[in-house]
Amino acid sequence: MTVRTLVLLRHAKAETPGELPDFERRLTARGESDADAAGAWLADERLRPDLVLCSSARRTRQTWQGVSVALTQADPAAPSSEVHYEQGLYDGGRTEVIDLLRAVPDSVRTVLVVGHNPTMSDVSILLRPDDGGSLEELKTAGMAVHRAERPWSQTEPSCLPLISTHTARG
Numbered sequence: 001m002t003v004r005t006l007v008l009l010r011h012a013k014a015e016t017p018g019e020l021p022d023f024e025r026r027l028t029a030r031g032e033s034d035a036d037a038a039g040a041w042l043a044d045e046r047l048r049p050d051l052v053l054c055s056s057a058r059r060t061r062q063t064w065q066g067v068s069v070a071l072t073q074a075d076p077a078a079p080s081s082e083v084h085y086e087q088g089l090y091d092g093g094r095t096e097v098i099d100l101l102r103a104v105p106d107s108v109r110t111v112l113v114v115g116h117n118p119t120m121s122d123v124s125i126l127l128r129p130d131d132g133g134s135l136e137e138l139k140t141a142g143m144a145v146h147r148a149e150r151p152w153s154q155t156e157p158s159c160l161p162l163i164s165t166h167t168a169r170g
Helices: 031-042 058-076 094-102 120-128
Strands: 004-010 051-055 084-085 110-115 142-148 162-167
Touching: 004 120, 031 058, 031 142, 051 058, 058 110, 094 110, 094 120, 110 120, 120 142
Parallel strands: 004 110, 051 084, 051 110
Antiparallel strands: 004 142, 142 162
């Protein structure tokens, strides 16, 4: 059986809500730096995604851009990740994330989901087997890495053990 890895990434630090609609909020300078640091950490951990499912909101797209640049700098010869921008990751919840994961082709080994809280934290908690551990809410640029030997189509609660967490800071 092939090992599948899921990385859930909460977007990096964004502007406080102001006159712009929430969907259009941009990353702050710290957020840009943290997104780069998240990509560097993923490269160091050899967690280059085959597929990226990214919320279509501006701050998540900017987070993915920073991650992508850092991954490319770490290994310019590596193939690019396939990226899908998903509105459901902005205005949906954990059910939409699980549905997106179930539709991932089995040829994909590593998936990165770039989204928002509380959904990213909720999905991480939902996917973990009841191992008695606890997971704090993901902070901005926080990642939860899950891994299991099962097809993506069989993604369900308690099926993907949490193997590590990291909060990127640049």
